[in-house]
Amino acid sequence: MSKLEKLIVDRGPIKEIGVLGMGYVGIPSAVLFADAPCFTKVLGFQRNSKSSSYKIDMLNRGESPLKGEEPGLEDLISKVVKAGKFECTPDFSRISELDAVTLAIQTPFANPKDLEPDFSALIEGIKNVGKYLRPGMLVVLESTITPGTTEGMAKKILEEESGLKAGEDFALAHAPERVMVGRLLKNIREHDRIVGGINETSTRRAIELYSPVLTAGKVIPMSATAAEVTKTAENTFRDLQIAAINQLALYCEAMGINVYDVRTGVDSLKGEGITRAILWPGAGVGGHCLTKDTYHLERGVKIGNGQLDYPEGSDSIYVLARKVNDFMPVHMYNLTVAALKRIGKEMKGSKIAMLGWAFIRDSDDARNTPSEPYRDLCLKEDATVNVHDPYVVNYPGIEISDNLENVVRNADAVVILAGHSVYSDIKADWVKRITGKENPVIVDGRNIVEPDEFIRNGFVYKGIGRGDKNEHLLM
Known part of the structure; x- marks a missing residue:
């Protein structure tokens, strides 16, 4: 013993x-x-x-x-x-x-x-x-x-x-x-x-x-280092999967098609030996884990004693995936700018209603939220930004309201960044009445709203991966 x-x-x-x-x-x-x-x-x-x-x-x-x-x-x-x-x-x-x-x-x-x-x-x-x-x-x-x-x-x-x-x-x-x-x-x-x-x-x-x-x-025993790699790798793989569908969403927008149709088609192929772990696109990845665990894994290789054999001069696919996911709030900003342009407005001087500060549905977890870089981009161009979240009460340096009507009132653009359940109940006629705009903008980063309902009500609609709707005629 x-x-x-x-x-x-x-x-x-x-x-x-x-x-x-x-x-x-x-x-x-x-x-x-x-x-x-x-x-x-x-x-x-x-x-x-x-x-x-x-x-x-x-x-x-x-x-x-x-x-x-x-x-x-x-x-x-x-x-x-x-x-x-x-x-x-x-x-x-x-x-x-x-x-x-x-x-x-x-x-x-x-x-x-x-x-x-x-x-x-x-x-x-x-x-x-x-x-x-x-x-x-x-x-x-x-x-x-x-x-x-x-x-x-x-x-x-x-x-x-x-x-x-x-x-x-x-x-x-x-x-x-x-x-x-x-x-x-x-x-x-x-x-x-x-x-x-x-x-x-x-x-x-x-x-x-x-x-x-x-x-x-059940418990799965292994060495301490293997356990460390297991955790960093599983989050890195999930981040990679999200990046794959986010990049596909960007491709579908460029080709004028609906990424959700494509996703349904890909996901339908099932059978022995077939694996299609296809996730959902969105306005960005947040949280404490996925946003940094790739870098723990990369660092582990760099400080280790072993020799890494990898294509010379090639980027890590994991780090590239991180860059794609970090880009999604920027893409949300670009969609907002394009939508405002259709009604003759610029970001400067526009009023933006941000819906969702938490990064995950029906939660108060706002760690590394993609809403923050989106807001920063809007403020940099002298927009007025109001933030709504029913769960996040306090966040350093950010004023967050739980009153949806107050946030949406007089907004030029309503931008959905979190998939909170309450946002599924938003109706186009209500939003239009509260904004008081003839042609308000709705930008959907979580596929929450029904595009045609908003388009029929005179909105300029933009959505992640919705190439089939993003260039619609203005009614």
Whole structure:
């Protein structure tokens, strides 16, 4: 029996758990741990900062600080708080009380061009864990990280701060989150869990931690670096798929056809050995994961020790896909300019009603939202821009209204950037009456409205991938 195995046997089964980072990943993870009968206590760690301290009080009252539709989350928070199994605290010294600690802290890129991630928040979290680490504990990184980080930077910091040795005195693993906003609890329970330890003992201990919260999902064990690559690659592949349909949408616009007809046709080809994972085009890709995980994967290759054999001088198809998706808000702006031109107006002096600040349907998640670069382009050309979103309450430096009528009133162009359900109910005659314009502009980035209804009512219509309608006659 190894030293670490003996320490774990002496400590016994995992009973008390800590989760660092009370966000879209940390909160549902923590309360699911707390709801598992085999665990006795879960602490959620949150810095008592000006921007985030409100989460501590809300969680300890049994309330969710996350807005938008998250089925079952607030009920589960309330349940585990009332049962005395979950508590949120800013006191990181309490890490020493625990058997296992997970870190769910964001890892953005300040500038993707130089492939240098901003690990400052994660490093702070790792240092806090290291200071209070005790022999036999398990540390798991859930954050999406550059391949090699667990066995590299994280291991080094934990050892320096604790004076202990990873793999001998404590277990260390990577178990990446695989959730989507709007279905957090469901995803954690039902998606297979990738678990990669720095050695077999670490992997087994991490499997013990995650197995009790899985319902339909199963654990897939591998090495820590393989787990890191799995997470970055799955998001990179999804980004690539979105870029493929976005580029097809641009092609269809240029050829005067409907991308949704083409998509239906492609998707209809089914049978053994046939795979057509064709997604949906849109106004841009947002969120914390897809917008940066490609760069983690690229960086992992560059800092690794192996030799990459790849066509000389060729761009990475993954980075090119990122560029296509980053272009979509620019394309939305170009469609808006073209539509305004048809009614003799320029962007300068026009009033733009932006519908949707969150990047995902019926959510308050506005991280890296494509709405922001679109707004910036409009403001640069001296347009007046008003933003509506029923879910996003606060966003730094942006005034957002939940009053749709006020935002649409007197607008020259109404631009749909998010697929919120409420926008599906918008009627052309209502929009025309509120704008007060003879020929208002509607630009649909999510295929929400029925083009012919708006065209019949005198609108100038433009839509992503709607080459069949974008050059319609003005009525």
